[in-house]
Amino acid sequence: MCELIGRAIEQAIQRRRLLGGAGASVLAAVLGKPASAVEIAQQEARLAEAKAAAALFGTRLLLLGTAGGPTYWSNTNRRSTSSALVVGDAVYLVDCGDGVGKRLQEALEPPIQRDTMKTLRALFLTHLHSDHVVDYPNILLYGWNAGLELAASPLRVFGPGRRGEMEPMFTPPGQPAAEPPVMNPSNPTPGTADMTGYLRFTSPYVNTTVGRYV
Numbered sequence: 001m002c003e004l005i006g007r008a009i010e011q012a013i014q015r016r017r018l019l020g021g022a023g024a025s026v027l028a029a030v031l032g033k034p035a036s037a038v039e040i041a042q043q044e045a046r047l048a049e050a051k052a053a054a055a056l057f058g059t060r061l062l063l064l065g066t067a068g069g070p071t072y073w074s075n076t077n078r079r080s081t082s083s084a085l086v087v088g089d090a091v092y093l094v095d096c097g098d099g100v101g102k103r104l105q106e107a108l109e110p111p112i113q114r115d116t117m118k119t120l121r122a123l124f125l126t127h128l129h130s131d132h133v134v135d136y137p138n139i140l141l142y143g144w145n146a147g148l149e150l151a152a153s154p155l156r157v158f159g160p161g162r163r164g165e166m167e168p169m170f171t172p173p174g175q176p177a178a179e180p181p182v183m184n185p186s187n188p189t190p191g192t193a194d195m196t197g198y199l200r201f202t203s204p205y206v207n208t209t210v211g212r213y214v
Contacts, residue, residue: 115147125159159192
């Protein structure tokens with residue numbers, strides 16, 4: 001994660017250096033005052049420090065998917081939202097967009113790749129929109145054959161609990177209110193544990209924790 005932040009800082013430094021050339025006075029009015037030599041040196045020092053700190057912990061943020069919305073992209077390089085935080089050999093997934101398991105295998109280096117799920121410590125679901133959970137079932141179903149059963153402890157899944165009430169309906173001005181049918185009236189606003197249960201998936205390798213993030 002620190003390395004990615006460092007790259008962003010580095011790109012910002014390069015952009016500011018461009019302001020020192022022709023047309024700097026015009027661009028500065030739009031983008032802000034160019035950085036001085038001292039400021040650039042300070043930014044470069046912070047960048048080097050961030051990279052060194054990240055190297056000590058072997059910490060990386062892998063962006064497995066960055067596309068938004070429930071869409072199958074024709075471009076095979078596009079996948080919906082999911083990320084992996086790798087700390088040493090431990091992997092923490094954030095969201096389960098389309099293709100998350102395959103992307104994780106492709107992103108990890110060969111020493112970790114063989115039993116990908118063996119190193120998966122926890123999964124965090126930020127919210128339960130379809131593009132954030134579409135491949136959650138695949139992680140559970142494929143995981144048993146990808147090392148999940150070899151992990152030292154059950155996979156911990158963190159996510160929102162039940163909302164407890166339906167969202168208020170929005171009716172555009174001038175249009176009659178039309179209440180849509182309520183799906184699953186006994187539990188119309190299910191949470192993470194409910195979703196897992198509705199998948200009819202039970203496994204000693206998964207431990208779902210509701211309504212908390214750690």
